[in-house]
Amino acid sequence: MKKAKRQRGFWQELPILIGVALLLALLIKTFLVQAFLIPSDSMQDTLQRGDRVLVDKLTPWFGSEPQRGEVVVFHDPGGWLRETPPEPNAVQQFLSFIGLMPSAEEKDLIKRVIAVGGDTVECHGTGPVKVNGKALKEDAYLFPGNTPCKDKAFGPVRIPKGSIWVMGDHRQKSEDSRYHMNLKGNGTVETKQVVGRAFTVAWPVNRWSWLPVPDTFDQPALNKAAAATPAALGLAGAVPLTLWRRRRRAARAAKPTTRTGGGSA
Structure with a gap:
């Protein structure tokens, strides 16, 4: 008669449990959700320095x-971050590996998407910011006392397909798209550089909140203006073609008809 297998003790199972937990954490970090630390004041008051999203x-x-309106984390497109990050210690490296802290080797930024591919964005004087000619009401997220762009006016800028225009909520402390128009992309960020959307403040507990898209970005006119551009271009091309066809028909109608046949000698 076979003896029943002896069950492993807790301490024997513990390394396996830890290994499975680390594997799951790594998979979650890679494909699902990752925590990022807010290192600056550029997104105040929406995000505070030290928040984890x-x-x-x-x-x-x-x-x-x-x-438009989403808060996104993206890799430095090149030349946006000038400072060299400090060398991480062993604990920071471990927390980064499992996704509880951002990687020290990666230069990441967090800003709000103001315009997307195909949009035209601009801001002059004290504002407002205009997307496709429509003014944004930014009171809901703009840092108190800030103007939309008084410190750095710009535009109009046409956003290339597959790119975005980003700005910080604390405009006077945010070196965002406006300040990098001399670089490749004219201040825009390619969507392939975007890590993902920040959807909640997870830490500290008393700061817990969702990060919804502000109502001003729900204006139907923003999309209508963008969609109207191809239609307008099509109309502009159709008018000369129609006129050309009319002139051609009129010329044919005015041309005398020549008949052929036998005549008398």
């Missing part, structure tokens, strides 16, 4: 593009 990394895998 959770970033959705799943939807970009299915082809989802950043939308």
Whole structure:
């Protein structure tokens, strides 16, 4: 008669449990959600220095593009961050590995998407910011006392397909798209550089909140203006063609008809 297998003790199972937990954490960080630390004041009051936000990394895998009004984390497109990050210690490296802290080797930024591919964005004087000619009401998220762009006016800028225009909520402390128009992309960020959308403040507990898209970005006119551009171009091309065809028909009608046949000698 076979003896029943002896069950493993807790301490024997513990390394396996830890290994499985680390594997799951790594998979979650890679494909689902990752935590990021807010290192500056550029997104006040929406985000405070020291906040930890959770970033959705799943939807970009299915082809989802950043939308106007979303707060997104993205890799430095090149030349945006000048400072060299400090060398991380062993604990920071471990927390980064499992997704509880951002990687020290990666230069990441967090801003709000103001315009997407195909949009035209601009801001002059004390504002407002205009997208496709429509003014944004930014009181809901703009830092108190800030103007939309008085410190750095810009535009109009046409956003290339597959790119976004980003700005910080604390405009006077945010070196965003406006300040990098001399670089490749004219201040825009390619969507392939976007890590994902920050959807909630997870830490500290008393700061917990969702990060919704402000109502001003729900204006139907923003999309109508963008959609009207191809139609307008089509109309502009159709008018000369129609006129040319009319002139051609009129010329044919005015041309005398020549008949052929036998005549008398």
